[in-house]
Amino acid sequence: MSSSLEKNMLILRSSDGEEFIVPEVVAVMSKAIKNMVEDECASNTIPVPNVDANILAMVIEFCKKHDESEAEAASDLKTFDSEFVNRGQEALYDLITAANFRDVKELLDALCQNVAEMIKGKSVHHIRIQFLGYQLFEILTSNFIWNIWCDRDFD
């Protein structure tokens, strides 16, 4: 396997065991992987725990695009970003967790901006569900006084 691998390529292995061959320049957009490569503690295969194949593929797609398009117009990249982050809630949060865990700043910024746009103008009730998850939401709403406070209409 490693003999056929070109120079400057790395293999990333997702939590469910799938392997991706990625150019090093793309892989090191993740600070976490960059540190591993710099410290030379990375063998050919780098395990990426907590990130499944589906999400890892998305992250790699994003990093590849950002690596290639350095010379491309910034507006193209912006369009790509906004389309890329336009996903269902579950995928979005998985991506955020992955980007945060692997420390991919560009991706994290794009994702956080997207969630911020989603929140703008939403009701408090809505945000609770979207943000805190059902469990925490239940705990919070059990507080009656808090509820009354929340029903206050701001602005």
Next chain:
Amino acid sequence: MANQERNTEATDDAIMSSSSDYNLYLPMDIIFNILSRLPVKSLLQIRCVCTTFRHLISNPTFISSHLLHHRTTTIFTFKHRTTSSTTISLLQSPSSSQNPINLVHPFPNRTRDLHLIGSINGLLCLCLCLSLSNHPPHCHRRILPLLWNPATKLFKSLPPPTIKIPRRFFQLSLGFGFRFHSTTSSSDYKVVRIVSFKSQTRVEVYSSISDCWREIQVMDLRFYIHKLSCEVIVNGAPYWLLLTPSNHCLCFTWFDVQNEAFVMLPGLDFSGFYNGTSVDWKLMDWKDYAAVVVCCPGNPCVDVWMLEDPCGGESNWCRKFVIGPVMGVERFWLLQCTKNGEIIAEDARGRIFLYSPQSGETKYIPINGVEFKAFHYVESLVSIKGFKQQELNNQH
């Protein structure tokens, strides 16, 4: 509107059931990242999502981070042509020529007596002049400074100053400054009050941390006070003009907010440059450096003078560049240089326009009035001790 509310409630239930089987809770640093991108209006609503959010939104670190995520826009003050009441108006976003939004300030009944001194980190320093009639604006009897955050609609009237104003002739000027103490990681907003009597000048400073006025000693500086506010605020430091023997020589001093002392800038003498013609000039904030813009009669351009080395101590003023001529505008007067390099200017007919020196494009801003002034503004959650909510009865 009510219908819409009900609809969202219904969909809420659907989302709740679909999302109940997995936990979406995001790590705190991500929540921090997301929330710091939201406008103040959204954050004020979100405060009551949970206690964590509430604490986060009032956290000074969050407030500073939030400030960095938002782009600086422009706030205008101008007077109505006939009633001479002051309006404070906010440009909705940088380089937009949409209708600016009029802000409702804490004293909506006193619009004629209101002056904007400066704007730092989303905090405006205003002053209310309770005048005796027929006095020029800088000779008002009672001047009440206040700090106001238009985004959170909180304000505070400052305590009464200690230097009393005599019955006799005097001149007064106010400045607004800011300093971040890195050791204690606290923000200190200061208001400088210069009272100039016939023979002496006294200066006192209000600090938002100590919440009181304190007189400071000034070496015999001779301030040339011709208006109520300082000339300009650059990087959180207010600038004033000093008296000089010649009309063509300008000498400025700025207030070092940290050390509470005045620092002199080198004199600017452009009498030789303009052949002794009397010119209009103005001190401006040019992308965080002090600059003097000069408008010469009959010249369709505006000269921008800056210090050769704005960071160094000993350097001279030089004419750095020329703005204009602007297509379709015979003469214009600069109001502001925005953070993204565009120019906000007023033409000879009193119309306000945005001008991009790169593209040469102009966009007129639909805003009517006289005596325009422009300030940088960024919406923020910044608050100081003793802030209270302004009454909003008159808003709608």
